[in-house]
Amino acid sequence: MEHFSATAGHVLFLNWRDTRNPEGGGSEVYVERIAAELVARGLRVTLFCAAHRQGLPDEVNEDGIRLVRRGGRHTVYLWAAFYYLAGALGVGPLSRRRGGRPDVLVDVCNGLPFMTPLWARRPIVKLIHHIHREQWHVVLPAWAARFGWWVESSFAIFVYRHCRHITVSDATRQELIQLGVPAEQISVVHNGTPPLPPTDAERAASPxxxxxxxxxxxxxxxxxxxxxxxxxxxxxxxxxxxxxxxxxxxxxxxxxxxxxxxxxxxxxxxxxxxxxxxxxxxxxxxxxxxxxxxxxxxxxxxxxxxxxxxxxxxxxxxxxxxxxxxxxxxxxxxxxxxxxxxxxxxxxxxxxxxxxxxxxxxxTFTWPAAGSRFAALLESAESPRQTRSRGAPSYLLP
The missing domain is CATH 3.40.50.2000 (Glycogen Phosphorylase B;)
Known part of the structure; x- marks a missing residue:
């Protein structure tokens, strides 16, 4: 069986945004803080996300995370598959001959996941912050909201049925269980508390x-x-x-x-x-x-x-x-x-x-503790290669 080592290897995070994206929020902070903790433990980390602010290049940030930006809010999903599959075919930065082949993929679901089990054989972890049941109808027309909820609550549950799931709260864990994800496949890794810079500010005199x-x-x-x-x-x-x-x-x-x-x-x-x-x-x-x-x-x-x-x-x-x-x-x-x-x-x-x-x-919530737990859970991630015998779909490329 193919295993990932939390002390060596290459982790590829797939997320629709990064913290420098104007629409970035708490989930992006979580991903990059966890990624930084993995780098500190000797892992190589690449974060693939949507492009923004025209001209902003790919880069290695101050924490040692390599950021690759392609596509937009919706097309980033297709670009991620192309980026990975190009490497599997021996071209591009993820090719084996260039030493870029990832050892594990972390598929970050913000309503819509990247559907990595359909096109990747490497070990996969699905990271999900919360279920969007109530939000689909707030941001989309009725027909699109129904489709989005079907993808999140049914189709994605089937596609990732053999994958390790990581979430950030027990509340989300319970919702995933209600949607049909086996409890033993879901682990909670809480956020750390970002340290705030020192300040001399005092409580305001008025409310x-x-x-x-x-x-x-x-x-x-x-x-x-x-x-x-x-x-x-x-x-x-x-x-x-x-x-x-x-x-x-x-x-x-x-x-x-x-x-x-x-x-x-x-x-x-x-x-x-x-x-x-x-x-x-x-x-x-x-x-x-x-x-x-x-x-x-x-x-x-x-x-x-x-x-x-x-x-x-x-x-x-x-x-x-x-x-x-x-x-x-x-x-x-x-x-x-x-x-x-x-x-x-x-x-x-x-x-x-x-x-x-x-x-x-x-x-009581620290990023080093969260990073250690996340790294340990990556070791339990399986490749879809091992799930075929349990009825998983056929996959495309290594």
């Missing part, structure tokens, strides 16, 4: 809320805006900073204008790490109103700054990133969400208590 999100519909920043509008009269100095960028920003600005709170809301756009550290340290409460998160990286980032978060109980992995009533508060609906925000803004003692516990909770 300050922050939400760190990509500005897309399923992040539901509208809920944060509604909270500000509802609490404005009782908290005249209340302000909200919306940190992040995305194509939904125009709609959010319109919502803020319709709610009459444009003077209370600052759309700050992308914030560098130093500014993020200062913003989290000065905010009273962080808001994560997302429809669904695999984990909630910004929650533990806020926690590392001693800032509690309010999120939705039904939003997947946030129930593990936020310990309800201990490191933050979880809400059941929008009215409850606003009520939870109100409670924290008015109760300094509770806010301080939750913030201190959030800092301790965030410190």
């Amino acid at each position: 300050l809320l922050v939400t760190l999100n990509r500005l897309v519909p399923h992040k539901r920043v509208e809920v944060a805006l509604q909270a500000v509008a509802t609490l404005a009269d009782e908290l005249p100095q209340l302000r909200l900073v919306v940190a992040g960028q995305g194509w939904w920003e125009g709609q959010l600005r319109e919502v803020a204008n319709n709610l009459g709170i444009t003077d209370r809301v600052e759309f700050r756009g992308f914030v560098p790490e130093e500014e993020k550290a200062a913003l989290l340290a000065s905010s009273w409460v962080a808001l994560t109103p997302s429809l669904k998160e695999g984990w909630g990286l910004t929650i533990v980032e806020a926690g590392s700054a001693g800032t509690p978060t309010v999120a939705f109980r039904s939003a997947g992995g946030v129930g593990e990133a936020v310990l309800d009533g201990q490191t933050g508060l979880l809400a059941d609906d929008v009215d409850d969400y606003v009520a939870k925000v109100r409670t924290l803004l008015h109760n300094h003692e509770l806010r301080q208590q939750l913030g201190d516990a959030a800092r301790e909770h965030a410190a």
